[in-house]
Amino acid sequence: xxxxxxxxxxxxxxxxxxxxxxxxxxxxxxxxxxxxxxxxxxxxxxxxxxxxxxxxxxxxxxxxxxxxxxxxxxxxxxxxxxxxxxxxxxxxxxxxxxxxxxxxxxxxxxxxxxxxxxxxxxxxxxxxxxxxxxxxxxxxxxxxxxxx
Amino acid sequence: xxxxxxxxxxxxxxxxxxxxxxxxxxxxxxxxxxxxxxxxxxxxxxxxxxxxxxxxxxxxxxxxxxxxxxxxxxxxxxxxxxxxxxxxxxxxxxxxxxxxxxxxxxxxxxxxxxxxxxxxxxxxxxxxxxxxxxxxxxxxxxxxxxxxxxxxxxxxxxxxxxxxxxx
Numbered sequence: 001x002x003x004x005x006x007x008x009x010x011x012x013x014x015x016x017x018x019x020x021x022x023x024x025x026x027x028x029x030x031x032x033x034x035x036x037x038x039x040x041x042x043x044x045x046x047x048x049x050x051x052x053x054x055x056x057x058x059x060x061x062x063x064x065x066x067x068x069x070x071x072x073x074x075x076x077x078x079x080x081x082x083x084x085x086x087x088x089x090x091x092x093x094x095x096x097x098x099x100x101x102x103x104x105x106x107x108x109x110x111x112x113x114x115x116x117x118x119x120x121x122x123x124x125x126x127x128x129x130x131x132x133x134x135x136x137x138x139x140x141x142x143x144x145x146x147x148x
Numbered sequence: 149x150x151x152x153x154x155x156x157x158x159x160x161x162x163x164x165x166x167x168x169x170x171x172x173x174x175x176x177x178x179x180x181x182x183x184x185x186x187x188x189x190x191x192x193x194x195x196x197x198x199x200x201x202x203x204x205x206x207x208x209x210x211x212x213x214x215x216x217x218x219x220x221x222x223x224x225x226x227x228x229x230x231x232x233x234x235x236x237x238x239x240x241x242x243x244x245x246x247x248x249x250x251x252x253x254x255x256x257x258x259x260x261x262x263x264x265x266x267x268x269x270x271x272x273x274x275x276x277x278x279x280x281x282x283x284x285x286x287x288x289x290x291x292x293x294x295x296x297x298x299x300x301x302x303x304x305x306x307x308x309x310x311x312x313x314x315x
Binding site for chain 1: 152153154156157158159160161163164178182185186189190193221222250265
């Protein structure tokens, strides 16, 4: 199903819709990001419930992170996470070299600062998924260069 | 599987809009506007993927919408019925609407048109192929009807306007 195009467009609309309804100002920017993240959170919770209905119990945190990187990411973005790093003390870095939601935007420095708006929803998605698997977390995102 | 992602995201969006705007009418308008913006871009994606030629009349358009477009993006094939005698209005009947999986409308939102995004999408997409149409829901499973029905009305063909002074 060419569902992906539909989801991409909906996501972009959501981001611009949320920003349009807010007024200018630094404070508003943070609030919009929070709104988007919260939406992602609810969606993540629901999604993870559907996906893990039949999978076996996870052995440990690392197992859960691997699940997120492989199965969860594949179902949502049709590819796996390219790189997972951890310090074995609770910090995990997931690296995606070709993030689906950003590939449509031009490569280069121009839109780098706006990229964070598009990542808020996905951060919420991961946080929601983890929360329903029993892990409380904080998820932040960073874009070093488009479309990564 | 990823249709659930879309359904859930849409649900989160509508919930957020209901919180932001106090009354259902505003939410409906906002959904329609967002749908319009999505539609004008979706049509390009659709034409690129599906390779259909130009439609010669409204009936062909209706067929393409139901059998190709809906199938491609939502995985359902609505049926086309209720053609008006003049051939400018028809109904799309959706047996099941993927947007409303897992959804229930609470009582205090009875005038909310949950799937109004679809109307906007149809309107925006068709405007990009030079057709001004009106789309609205006349039946909705969320409100207790048996099926979901969208009434499409052809208003006029849009001519390209040349800027004044250039003939």
